Amino acid sequence: MDEVHERRLTEILRQSFGHSTFRPGQLEIIGGVLSGRNTLGVLPTGGGKSVLYQLLSLTLPHMTVVISPLVSLMIDQVQRLKQNGKQYAVYLNSTCDAAEMKQTLQEIRGGKYKLLYLSPEKLQQPYVRAMLKARGVSLFAVDEAHCIAQWGHDFRTDYMRLPTIVEQLGSPPVLAVTATATMDAQREIAELFSIHPDNRIVQSMNRPNIAFERVTVENEAQKRELLLDDLRKLTGPGIVYCSTRQAVETLVLQCRLSGIDRVHGYHGGMNGLDRMLVQEQFLRGELDVIVATNAFGMGIDKPDIRYVLHYHAPASLEAYVQEVGRVGRDGQPGYARLYMLEEDVHIHYHMLGAEYPEENRISQVLTWLGAHQRESIGLQELAEGFDLSENQAELIFFYAEQCGLLDGLAPNRAGFLFKMRKTVTPETVRQISRLIQNAKWSKLHKLQQMTEWLSSQQCLRQGLLRYFDEDGQQEGTLPCCSICGVDRIAYESVREPLQAKVVRPWDMKEALRLLLPVYPPGKEEGNVT
Known part of the structure; x- marks a missing residue:
């Protein structure tokens, strides 16, 4: 990035966000996006991830879409912008009633907004994707991108469908940001969005204060x-x-x-x-x-x-x-x-046990779907009929689609529209069960790593840095932990x-x-x- 562009971006940062300088990694990430490159930014908590796509939305010609996992996060960021007189941001999520949704969609089509926050679930709606395609998308930002990592700590099935939607929107540049991605998670995110290793900007997660x-x-x-x-x-x-x-x-x-x-x-x-x-x-x-x-x-x-x-x-x-x-x-x-x-650790073991469906439940659900040749079903109906949580039902549908058993999977108001592509066999059930159990064992492994860190007699800060694949000594501004x-x-x-x-x-x-x-x-x- 040349000096003229850097000065212009710094002036926007000062005028719109009240900061005189960029934090480490921010300018490099912004430069990558403005050059049209898919970019992964791993910045520490409080490292200024939201400023990246908020500032970029002011410089790009069309919409900036931000995929955010939490309703409260969307609402908070839009409120903060509006309280500062910035009216170019809006969100679409489950808190919007039908009238609000219709009005917001009309305003987006009319060009009122430059920055749109969406949940990954809302983006699955065909009319939302059609509206965005017509409006034009200059940047597709994925906040809390660790949710993409299939074996990560906060996996969301709808995040895995985002690369296909990016293509449908004309393949705008992708900016994926997170504060907590191990090297494995970074590789998975980069693979899904075709992010070159040179376009991964990773700052230390150490918070010395x-x-x-x-x-x-x-x-x-x-x-x-x-x-x-x-x-x-x-x-x-x-x-x-x-x-x-x-x-x-x-x-x-x-x-x-x-x-x-x-x-x-x-x-x-x-x-x-x-x-x-x-x-x-x-x-x-x-x-x-x-x-x-x-x-x-x-x-x-x-x-x-x-x-x-x-x-x-x-x-x-x-x-x-x-x-x-x-x-x-x-x-x-x-x-x-x-x-x-x-x-206390038994709380998490209990929660994990209830989070993932067992193989016999998977078999019952898939066999029933195959026998009844349904083309739509409500999550609540499925959950109540087979003694599952709605999250368990979503996992079964997701991995059934991944294994080629279902086709045309799309959400509707109650649950999913779908078509059965092939007959359910015991081997298909075992394959889906293995994928679900792998996800469960991954979370169990992370829980074990948490308990090992808690019982360690070495510096707690250094233990965290090693977990996130950071080398070298990182000091705190005060004595850093109960070991030190x-x-x-x-x-x-x-x-x-x-x-x-x-x-x-x-x-x-x-x-x-x-x-x-x-x-x-x-x-x-x-x-x-």
């Missing part, structure tokens, strides 16, 4: 008391991660009974509006602590989070790095603590206790006004070219 600590507890009561004591002492704001919704609700109640009032729970069982309002309260500093499952935090733009406490260990080191990566994005010292109770030594005083509060803070009364109308800002004519920021 975060100190890592683990503490062993003997029972649940001791763990709970230790957590409550930490919440009273640590400088906030912070996040507490749990593996189950029940644990979230129990801990929130315990906090409030203990006088810690500026705390709220967050999990996937809450309705969408409640989750949005809790998230907004936390972002505005009206809550000190969020107790959450892993449904919270991805892509959240709050740079001053000071700590993340893990009440339960995550199921993989990738998930751990994602979650602790919410700490200290402002560059100030951050603290990550994990409470180790030996029996952590000075807790650096992270403890010298201010008034959490429960003593004065809280401004919650005003729902004001919160909704901030969530959904309305700008007078002529005051909104239009397209930048």
Whole structure:
């Protein structure tokens, strides 16, 4: 990239995003995309991945499409842009009703937006793809691209269909970004999107300002008391991660009974509006602590989070790095603590056991489909009929398509449209079962790697770097972990206790006004070219 283009991009960065310089790797990634090359960017948590496609959308002639795995992530990013007067971004996801969907599609066709956030599931809809093809797509960005890795920690079947859709949209340049991709995951992403090794820009995942600590507890009561004591002492704001919704609700109640009032729970069982309002309260500093499952935090733009406490260990080191990566994005010292109770690992073994269908269930489903010659079926109907979860049913359909058993697989409102290409045989069932079991064993292996890291007597930071195939010594700005030594005083509060803070009364109308800002004519920021 020549100096003139670099200056122009830096000026857009300053005017539109308030940053005077690019972070490491950003300019190189942007240059690759502007040259028409498919590019993979692996940047650390808080390393500025969203700025890449947001800035590129201002420089490219047609739409920039961003595939995002979480509704909350899409909503948060679009809200932040709109609150800053940037009206060129919009999302389409399950929170949009039929009227909103119709209006948004009309506005996209009319050229109102330059940046569109979509879930991979929504992109499977033929009318959405047709609209995008007619509108024109200049960039196809895949956020949290580790979801593509078939044996990764957060595999989503609809991500595997994205390369075919890119071709249908005229093969625009692809930008895949993630913070947590091992070398194997990087290779799989690059293979799917034909990304040349020279176009993989990989920065260190090391966050030197975060100190890592683990503490062993003997029972649940001791763990709970230790957590409550930490919440009273640590400088906030912070996040507490749990593996189950029940644990979230129990801990929130315990906090409030203990006088810690500026705390709220967050999990996937809450309705969408409640989750949005809790998230907004936390972002505005009206809550000190969020107790959450892993449904919270991805892509959240709050740079001053000071700590993340893990009440339960995550199921993989990738998930751990994602979650602790919410700490200290402002560059100030951050603290990550994990409470180790030996029996907690059984939570994940139980969840894994329920996540994947057994071979006899696979056989029953496929045999029934073959016998009845159905061309469509609802996921709920299939799940209830064969005692499966909807995720298990989706996995069976995905791998049946991969093995050539199904053809023309497409989602509809209830489930899938499809055609049976060949007769179901015992060998086909075994083949699909092997693929599903391989995915299960991959997650089990990641869980074992997580437990090995927790029991290691070597530097925790170095263990994380080795897992992500990084060599060399990486130092922290403070004593880096409980093996090397952590000075807790650096992270403890010298201010008034959490429960003593004065809280401004919650005003729902004001919160909704901030969530959904309305700008007078002529005051909104239009397209930048």
